[in-house]
Amino acid sequence: MKKLAFMPASRIQLLGAEKALYRFLKTGEKRPKHGLIFQWNQIRSAKPWIRGKIARVVAGKIxxxxxxxxxxxxxxxxxxxxxxxxxxxxxxVKYPNPSKKAEPVKSKKMKSKKRR
Incomplete structure (x- = not known):
C-alpha cells in the first residue's frame, strides 16, 4: 500500500503494462498507454476515443x-x-464524437538560390 500511495497517477495507469513498456524501450514500438486499469468494465465499454481520458480520471482517484x-x-x-x-x-457529454486530427501544415518550399 505504501508503494501505491507514493506512486504518481501516470504510473498507476500503466501498472500491468511492463511487458509492453520493455518492448517499447527495446524496439521503439508504440508506447503503452494503459495497463490493468483498462480491464475495468467502465473503461472497456466506453467509446474508444474517450477511454484514455477515463483511465486518467480513474488512475488519479486510485x-x-x-x-x-x-x-x-x-x-x-x-x-x-x-x-x-x-x-x-x-x-x-463533452466528447460525443471522435476529435478530428489536425492535418499537418504544409510548408512552402523555399527555392534555393544558386551560388557561384
Whole structure:
C-alpha cells in the first residue's frame, strides 16, 4: 500500500503494462498507454476515443484513495466511485464524437538560390 500511495497517477495507469513498456524501450514500438486499469468494465465499454481520458480520471482517484487510506486510514472509496461516475458522464457529454486530427501544415518550399 505504501508503494501505491507514493506512486504518481501516470504510473498507476500503466501498472500491468511492463511487458509492453520493455518492448517499447527495446524496439521503439508504440508506447503503452494503459495497463490493468483498462480491464475495468467502465473503461472497456466506453467509446474508444474517450477511454484514455477515463483511465486518467480513474488512475488519479486510485492514487488519491491510496494516499488517504495509507496516511489517515480513512475509507472514501464510495465517494470517489460516485465522483468517477459523474466525471465519466461529463466526458461522454463533452466528447460525443471522435476529435478530428489536425492535418499537418504544409510548408512552402523555399527555392534555393544558386551560388557561384
Amino acid at each position: 492514487g488519491l484513495a491510496a494516499k488517504i487510506d495509507f496516511f489517515s486510514g480513512e475509507f472514501i472509496g464510495e465517494k470517489f466511485a460516485k465522483e468517477i461516475e459523474l466525471k465519466i458522464n461529463e466526458i461522454e
